[in-house]
Amino acid sequence: MTNTRFTHAALAAISSVVAGHAVSVEDELEYFSDNPAQMKRFTDVSGLHTRRKADDDVTASDMCAQAARALLRHTDTPSSDIGAVFFVSHSADYLLPASAAILQHSLGLPRNCVAMDMNAGCAGFINALWMAASLVESRACKNVLLLAGDTPGRFQPAANRVVGPIFGDAGTAALVSYSESPSPMSFAFGTDGSKHEALVIPGGGSRIPQCASEGADSPFNQTVSDDKGNPWTLGGxxxxxxxxxxxxxxxxxxxxxxxxxxxxxxxxxxQNVDRLFLHQANKIIVDSIAKKVGIGKENVPTESLSLYGNLGVASVPVLICAHYAKSSSGPAAKGHANTVLCSFGAGLSWGSVILSLDKTTILPVCDYIKEEKAASRAERIAYWHKKFSGHAPK
Known part of the structure; x- marks a missing residue:
C-alpha cells in the first residue's frame, strides 16, 4: 500500500450534478420475467431503485461544467485563479483532444492552466484528488479544479440485468486549494491489473477496434447471451x-x-471515524465493507445509491453532497475531522483518503439543465460533414 500525506492542501468545495432523466427499476418489470417478487429481491439486495440517465446529446463533461460553474460562483473563486483542471472519466467527448482542454475554454480558465484527462475507473476521484493535492502542496498551483463524471447508464442495454439497472450518469466538481493553516490529507492506494477483465469495456479501443467495414452481422457486433439471458456485445x-x-x-x-x-x-x-464515504457499488458490497472494517451503519452514508444508481467515478462526491447538503449550502460537516473517502473498481484499483470536511463548502445535488443552444447529435454530424468538405462556418 502506497501512503502519501499532505498538510496544506484542502478540499475547499464540492458540487454535484446528476442527469435529468430518472429511470425506475419498477418500470422495468418485464426484465424480471414480470415477477414482482424477483424484482423486490433485486432491489433489497442491491439497494438500487432509481438511476439517472443522460440524454443522447448530454455528456459527462456537460454535467461537470454545470457543477464547476456552480462551485466557482458559490465560492467566489475567479476562473483566472485556477492553475490546473483535471477531467476524470471514461466517457470523454472525443478520443482526441482531451475533454479538459475543451472545459478550460468553456469555463473561461486561463490559457496557462494545465488541462489533463484521466481514466482511472471508479477509483479515479481519489486518484485525481491525490494529484491535485500534490500540485497544491508543492505550490505549483494555488487552486486545482477536479471534474469527475461518467455516463455509463446512457449506454447499457436495459435487458442486461447485470449492468442495465445499476449505472447512473452524473458530473461533479471539486476545488482543491492551498491552505496556510494545517489541513492534513492522507492517501493510500492499490492496484491489481491481473484482474482487469473483471470490469472492462472490451471493444472499441485500440486492442479490439471497431472497423468501419464491419457490418451489423460481424462477430464484433454479434450479441451473445449468458446462461441467464443477459445480452453482451463487443460493439456499441x-x-x-x-x-x-x-x-x-x-x-x-x-x-x-x-x-x-x-x-x-x-x-x-x-471508532474514531466520523464518516466513511464508500463508492456506491451496491448495498450488499457497501454493507459488507462497513461491517468488516467495524464502522457502524450510522456513519456509513448511502443516500445517493437508491436515488441515482452507481455513478462510477462521480459516486463519492455525489454521495457527500447528498448526505450533507440537504437544503442549504456551506460548511456542513462541522466536527467531522476524521472522514474517510474510499473508491474501488476497474483496474482493478482502489484508493482512500483520510481528511477533514469541517471547512469544505458542500453544495446540494442538482439536476442537469440542458443549455438552450446545445447542438443535437444530428446537428453535430452535419457540422462535421460541412467541415470535412470545407464549408463549415468560421
Whole structure:
C-alpha cells in the first residue's frame, strides 16, 4: 500500500450534478420475467431503485461544467485563479483532444492552466484528488479544479440485468486549494491489473477496434447471451462487461483490510471515524465493507445509491453532497475531522483518503439543465460533414 500525506492542501468545495432523466427499476418489470417478487429481491439486495440517465446529446463533461460553474460562483473563486483542471472519466467527448482542454475554454480558465484527462475507473476521484493535492502542496498551483463524471447508464442495454439497472450518469466538481493553516490529507492506494477483465469495456479501443467495414452481422457486433439471458456485445459505445462475483469478492476481501491498514497508519481506530464515504457499488458490497472494517451503519452514508444508481467515478462526491447538503449550502460537516473517502473498481484499483470536511463548502445535488443552444447529435454530424468538405462556418 502506497501512503502519501499532505498538510496544506484542502478540499475547499464540492458540487454535484446528476442527469435529468430518472429511470425506475419498477418500470422495468418485464426484465424480471414480470415477477414482482424477483424484482423486490433485486432491489433489497442491491439497494438500487432509481438511476439517472443522460440524454443522447448530454455528456459527462456537460454535467461537470454545470457543477464547476456552480462551485466557482458559490465560492467566489475567479476562473483566472485556477492553475490546473483535471477531467476524470471514461466517457470523454472525443478520443482526441482531451475533454479538459475543451472545459478550460468553456469555463473561461486561463490559457496557462494545465488541462489533463484521466481514466482511472471508479477509483479515479481519489486518484485525481491525490494529484491535485500534490500540485497544491508543492505550490505549483494555488487552486486545482477536479471534474469527475461518467455516463455509463446512457449506454447499457436495459435487458442486461447485470449492468442495465445499476449505472447512473452524473458530473461533479471539486476545488482543491492551498491552505496556510494545517489541513492534513492522507492517501493510500492499490492496484491489481491481473484482474482487469473483471470490469472492462472490451471493444472499441485500440486492442479490439471497431472497423468501419464491419457490418451489423460481424462477430464484433454479434450479441451473445449468458446462461441467464443477459445480452453482451463487443460493439456499441461503452458496452461494459462485469463479473459480478469477481467484483464482489474483490471489493469485500481487498477493500476492508486496505481501509483498516490506512487507519492504523494514521494512528486511528474504526471508532474514531466520523464518516466513511464508500463508492456506491451496491448495498450488499457497501454493507459488507462497513461491517468488516467495524464502522457502524450510522456513519456509513448511502443516500445517493437508491436515488441515482452507481455513478462510477462521480459516486463519492455525489454521495457527500447528498448526505450533507440537504437544503442549504456551506460548511456542513462541522466536527467531522476524521472522514474517510474510499473508491474501488476497474483496474482493478482502489484508493482512500483520510481528511477533514469541517471547512469544505458542500453544495446540494442538482439536476442537469440542458443549455438552450446545445447542438443535437444530428446537428453535430452535419457540422462535421460541412467541415470535412470545407464549408463549415468560421
Amino acid at each position: 459505445q461503452c458496452s461494459i462487461w462485469m463479473d459480478p462475483m469477481g467484483i464482489y469478492t474483490f471489493s469485500t476481501s481487498v477493500v476492508p483490510p486496505h481501509i483498516k491498514e490506512h487507519l492504523q497508519h494514521e494512528g486511528l481506530e474504526p
